Amino acid sequence: IENNEKIIALSSMHEYLWPQVHFFIGKRCNFDCSYCPPGIHDKDSAHLLLGEFKHALSLIHLKQEKKKLIITGGEPTLNPDILKMVKYAKSINYKVVISTNGTAPKKRYKELLEENVNLHISFHPEFSNNKLIEKIASLEKYKDELSLKVMTLYDDPFAENVRSIIPNQVLSYHPIYGKDLEHEYY
Secondary structure (H helix, E strand, O other): OOOOOOOOOOOOOOOOHHHHHEEEEEOOOOOOOOOOHHHHHEEEOOOOOHHHHHHHHHHOOOOOEEEEEEEOOHHHHHOOOOHHHHHOOOOOOOOEEEEEEEOOOOHHHHHHHHHOOOOEEOOOOOOHHHHHHHHOOOOOHHHHHEEEEOOOOOOOOHHHHHHHOOOOOOOOEEEOOOOOOOOOOO
């Protein structure tokens, strides 16, 4: 983003909702899900630099006291500066949400959760294994800051496995378009 460029932020008309900025911090991802559009992820794109992150946020002017920054990507937790980005966003009054595939080390998730980040974690049948799901289950202390979604239908064996490992957490289910649309419920 250059100095002469403008960012337009849109938010809900409802005053009680927080305006949200969805910030795509880069294409680098350690997954290659068959249903993910190829243009939004790869394994070797450069990481967004902290200075670029700060500059982009400086171009967004929201008047509301409460506002959310939803950090997405590829896989945002791969960025070595993610914790610094979170701390900076918090310093300018953003509530931070990170959309992640759950593969970061447990230590990194704890650091982010200790900064009051909300983690939106998605479990992918092609890549999420029991070890990964068990790691997320071990974060039960922070369950109010976790939003867990399973990228399949409720009655899929993968979803049943996730429920068996994380029985005390609310899960949401998201069908894979093109794969799950032939299911009896559609």
